[in-house]
Amino acid sequence: MAKLEILHFPDPRLRTRALPVPVVDAAIRQLIDDMFETMYAAPGIGLAATQIDFHQRLLVVDVSEEKDQPLVFINPEILLRDGVEEMEEGCLSVPGIYDKVQRAERIKVRALDRDGQTFELEADGLLAVCIQHEIDHLDGKLFVDYLSNLKRQRIRKKLEKARRQGEPDPVAEHGETAL
């Protein structure tokens, strides 16, 4: 397995609209494994293929506390939406930024699983929010698009500055001196 690199806002590749996965084969399953590894390491609860620069309709999710309920959605479609909910969201492609976004409270989704079998699932709460957030990625959309222009500009500047400065490394900063 391999950890993949996550694209960061304002990378234009995050704006790509993904195409359907044509066949669920061994290569896709390998990619799914790598996406889970990347997501858990981040640490995250959802990751869309777009975020790792692979532009087919595929996403992985695990909102469980124990990190033991991995879910895969291939070519997902939202069949039903119901209610309105506002939740604070963040995004692995927009590190450190959190803001409130409104989404449907409950959804019904149809997708293929990792064996290429069709399944349907009803979700609410965090799971529903997370699936909607990840499907947005497949359409080239980010949660910051729901915020005001001004806020988005500020976020862009903040992230660009953070990137230039880099993040000092825990071990390196204090040196490798064994006791």
Place this chain on the structure above:
Amino acid sequence: MPAETVSARTLAAKAVQQVVQEGRSLSQCLPALLAQAAPIDRSLTQELAYGVLRWHARLQQQLQQLLSHPLKAKDQDIGCLLLVGLYQLIHTAIPPHAAVHATVEAVRATGKRWAVPLANAVLRAYQRRQTELEARADAQPTSRYAHPDWLIEMLRADWPQDWQAILTANNERPPFVLRVNTRQGEVASYRAALQAEGMQNTTLSVAEQALRLDQPVAVERLPGFADGAVSVQDAAAQLAAQLLDVHAGMRVLDACAAPGGKTSHILERSPELAELVAVEIDPARVPRIEQNLQRLGLSAQIIIGDASRPDSWWDGRQFERILLDAPCSATGVIRRHPDIKSLRRTADLEDLTVTQSDLLDAMWPLLAPGGMLLYATCSVLRRENEQQIERFLQRHPDAQEAELRVAWVVDWGRQVSHGRQILPGAAGGDMDMDGFYYASLIKRCEDS
């Protein structure tokens, strides 16, 4: 979407609590805590944890004065959060209202609602009474220097001229020093590679492969790091491989090897060794040696074993060079590991000095006549250093001290009664190295 993360203040306070209450080291407990932080909060978490432990004795004294009665043992989580709050007010550029707000929120997140007004009151009272509280902290050595009393006393006894400079240096931030792997390229070309990335750096006259970066960076951003072009190691530690003076064809023993910093430096400098044997007692630390060697493209014979009992692993062939980088109080590297001040006890010192002399005695028979044993510690206490060598020389008439020369610099560190002592940071002069001690022992040939 990111997983729900824990705030930097909460995580830093947890790290402090694990160190101070449970006696765990920062390097043991911090990685798991950092994994719960949002990536953007990791460096802040770390800065707060290191900072609070650096100033712990002082902050603790100030906190006591701000509380009308001491916190209960079960409320030490609140106590640690308050220390994190005070640290931000005193030592960081975080605007005071933001420091107070974030800390109070972290207190609220513990679920102890009674502590929310307390946290507000304590942090605001500090702001009001800052001048008075700082003056009071300066009035007592423990809080002034933020070191335990016994250590201040020991340093004062050992270094009557320098103890204050040592204590001050221990509270400074350490420099970020690299070691260029000269098997892959020259120091000058790596310098240029760094400069091309905008990473300003300087060479150091004593340590031949060392470059000091002006600004610390994540190691992954160092050119060629993953491919072994460079390692992170203080200049004082880099002197070991130079002093060991290894030549082609020699058999070399590194008796206390993990995590392999000096093992790999010896190999980088001397490609044509007959053999390098690296011994390490702690199996949990051995993978670190392997990872370091692998990244640097080097290999050594690694043995998990007790260097003080060579019978169980030694094949009977003597070594021309032995590096004994002994376990020690680490009092020379407090600026890199401020948790040492909370973890170390006087009783440890007694055990350590016994271990050190056992190791010296056990290694001596493994040294070939005419060969050199280099004794090293990252301690500044005489009992672990020159006094240890003094007693060793009395026990072993066939041992003789040799001059310690590095590069073309004759005068580095300080000549002490036996060996050379480097004092940390500015206490040791303008080379700004970690506190370290070296002594070189030569085994006389029978007929001389």
